[in-house]
Amino acid sequence: MTAEHDDVRDLLAAWAFGALPPDERRRIPPHLAECESCAAEAEELRETVRLLDGAASDLPERNGGVTHGTASVLSAARSARRPAAPHVAAHAAPYAAAVSGLSALLAEAEGRWGTPVVHDWDVHATVAHLLAADEHLAVLLGLDSRVPASRTDGADWEAAWDLRTADVIAHEYGRGPQETVAAWSAQAEALLGTPEARDPALAARAVTLMGARLPVSDHFVVRAFETWIHTDDIGRALGVPVPPPPEEHLWQQVRLAVRILGAALGPTAPPVLLAVTGGDEWVLGSEDEPVRAELALDPVDFCLLVGGRHSPREVPRGESGDTDAVRNVLELAASLAWL
Amino acid sequence: MVTPVTEPAHGTEKSSSGDAGLHRRLVYGDERALAEVYAEYGGLVRRVALRVTRSTGAAEDVAQEVFAHLWSRPYAYDPRRGSLRTWLSMLAHRRAVDWVRGEARHRKDIRADDDALHAIPEPGPGPDETVVDRERSLLLHSALAELPESQREVVHLAYFAGRTYRQAAVELGIPEGTAKTRLRTALRSLAETLADPPDPALERGA
Numbered sequence: 001m002t003a004e005h006d007d008v009r010d011l012l013a014a015w016a017f018g019a020l021p022p023d024e025r026r027r028i029p030p031h032l033a034e035c036e037s038c039a040a041e042a043e044e045l046r047e048t049v050r051l052l053d054g055a056a057s058d059l060p061e062r063n064g065g066v067t068h069g070t071a072s073v074l075s076a077a078r079s080a081r082r083p084a085a086p087h088v089a090a091h092a093a094p095y096a097a098a099v100s101g102l103s104a105l106l107a108e109a110e111g112r113w114g115t116p117v118v119h120d121w122d123v124h125a126t127v128a129h130l131l132a133a134d135e136h137l138a139v140l141l142g143l144d145s146r147v148p149a150s151r152t153d154g155a156d157w158e159a160a161w162d163l164r165t166a167d168v169i170a171h172e173y174g175r176g177p178q179e180t181v182a183a184w185s186a187q188a189e190a191l192l193g194t195p196e197a198r199d200p201a202l203a204a205r206a207v208t209l210m211g212a213r214l215p216v217s218d219h220f221v222v223r224a225f226e227t228w229i230h231t232d233d234i235g236r237a238l239g240v241p242v243p244p245p246p247e248e249h250l251w252q253q254v255r256l257a258v259r260i261l262g263a264a265l266g267p268t269a270p271p272v273l274l275a276v277t278g279g280d281e282w283v284l285g286s287e288d289e290p291v292r293a294e295l296a297l298d299p300v301d302f303c304l305l306v307g308g309r310h311s312p313r314e315v316p317r318g319e320s321g322d323t324d325a326v327r328n329v330l331e332l333a334a335s336l337a338w339l
Numbered sequence: 340m341v342t343p344v345t346e347p348a349h350g351t352e353k354s355s356s357g358d359a360g361l362h363r364r365l366v367y368g369d370e371r372a373l374a375e376v377y378a379e380y381g382g383l384v385r386r387v388a389l390r391v392t393r394s395t396g397a398a399e400d401v402a403q404e405v406f407a408h409l410w411s412r413p414y415a416y417d418p419r420r421g422s423l424r425t426w427l428s429m430l431a432h433r434r435a436v437d438w439v440r441g442e443a444r445h446r447k448d449i450r451a452d453d454d455a456l457h458a459i460p461e462p463g464p465g466p467d468e469t470v471v472d473r474e475r476s477l478l479l480h481s482a483l484a485e486l487p488e489s490q491r492e493v494v495h496l497a498y499f500a501g502r503t504y505r506q507a508a509v510e511l512g513i514p515e516g517t518a519k520t521r522l523r524t525a526l527r528s529l530a531e532t533l534a535d536p537p538d539p540a541l542e543r544g545a
Binding site for chain 2: 010011012013014016017018019020021044045047048049051052053054069070072073074076077078079080081082083084096097098099100101103104105107108240241242243244245246249
């Protein structure tokens with residue numbers, strides 16, 4: 001037995017599959033002509049592949065790139081899952097996508113609704129919480145609430161928020177997870193169907209929600225943010241990694257969070273240059289020169305910090321300069337979390 | 340207080356491109372991503388389904404099923420575990436084999452699907468060559484669908500997707516020698532299935 005024999009024998013399967021580069025393909029016939037055992041094996045493997053091929057001439061294969069059938073394939077797909085709500089304005093697009101993303105993830109939750117997710121919520125309760133959380137904007141935009149009202153008179157927004165979540169979760173535990181998902185999904189669709197979701201001019205109106213007076217368009221971005229963060233929570237609980245929102249939507253959320261953070265920091269805090277990886281940089285705090293510190297964060301990590309999913313101490317970051325000034329920014333960012 | 344320092348210039352395209360980028364867009368309900376995946380892999384999926392089913396109608400159905408599955412259950416595909424090309428090809432193959440088994444089940448003269456795949460055609464005045472080949476082909480495709488995933492991946496790239504074993508190795512991130520060995524192990528075990536088809540009676544423990 002020669003080295004050539006061993007080499008060729010090892011190549012025979014790839015050769016039979018037609019998967020040899022030309023230089024190696026040329027080595028096969030001369031060896032088969034003089035080696036009976038390889039010739040027999042080659043014949044057997046070739047015959048196996050021939051049977052896998054079938055009578056190739058019978059196959060009505062089409063030429064060129066297959067673009068035909070696109071419409072039927074897409075329409076079959078669409079009947080299995082609707083695309084993210086089209087025709088919404090840019091400010092509502094992140095929420096439309098986040099809703100679609102959570103629906104897709106919940107298809108994986110079947111049989112695992114009781115998996116603990118975050119706080120003392122399981123998957124079912126987390127969806128119920130989103131039903132409650134989205135409801136505040138829904139009611140503000142004139143939609144009806146889908147769960148009997150709560151008695152929240154006199155409570156501040158945080159207490160009212162928590163109470164509403166508790167009531168809705170209790171209510172939803174009285175029915176199956178699929179019904180909760182349907183209620184959440186229908187409310188989300190209704191929100192995306194409001195004139196404010198489609199018309200930036202209407203969405204420019206400032207309203208107070210969750211203690212923050214912001215344009216309706218920003219509240220839509222906040223809904224996207226909360227939906228994504230909880231989708232990510234559920235994904236971690238189920239062991240299914242959730243990709244971050246599409247780039248453009250991610251940045252809408254980053255920019256809004258930076259604005260809210262800047263407002264919370266106020267005009268006298270020691271100035272910190274915040275660089276969010278991938279493009280944007282801002283000076284937070286006072287306009288005094290020079291900045292006291294520089295802080296660099298990945299956009300997803302920044303969102304997870306603001307969403308309370310990273311602690312200020314552990315969030316991956318680059319920093320230089322005054323550590324107290326940096327800590328001040330990080331701690332304030334984390335304190336914005338209400339999720 | 341917020342002072343923007345730079346104009347927005349989002350340059351991190353790496354996470355938006357490739358299979359992970361497509362997956363991200365599919366997850367978030369971007370229908371254009373599905374159209375892109377179909378334009379790229381629709382031909383491969385149909386070709387695989389046609390090889391197994393030998394029916395354009397069935398291949399069409401399998402293609403619809405495969406892409407509807409990717410779209411409605413985007414989390415069934417995990418970009419960290421392999422390429423979309425391989426995943427779609429393997430799914431199409433599996434669904435096509437299931438289709439053939441389902442067809443067999445519908446045929447009145449055949450008792451169980453496994454028998455259908457292993458059945459010897461009616462004895463007659465000399466076996467019809469193409470019918471025998473057809474049965475043997477189904478037996479092989481059925482066996483292929485049962486190979487370990489590590490072997491199937493290489494077979495799909497090298498055979499259905501027309502890659503050389505070296506290209507397949509690069510795509511799978513494995514050494515060339517490993518790709519070569521897996522192809523050999525896979526094809527040898529298929530050849531042996533043919534030489535010694537599983538006996539349905541033995542499999543039933545009779």
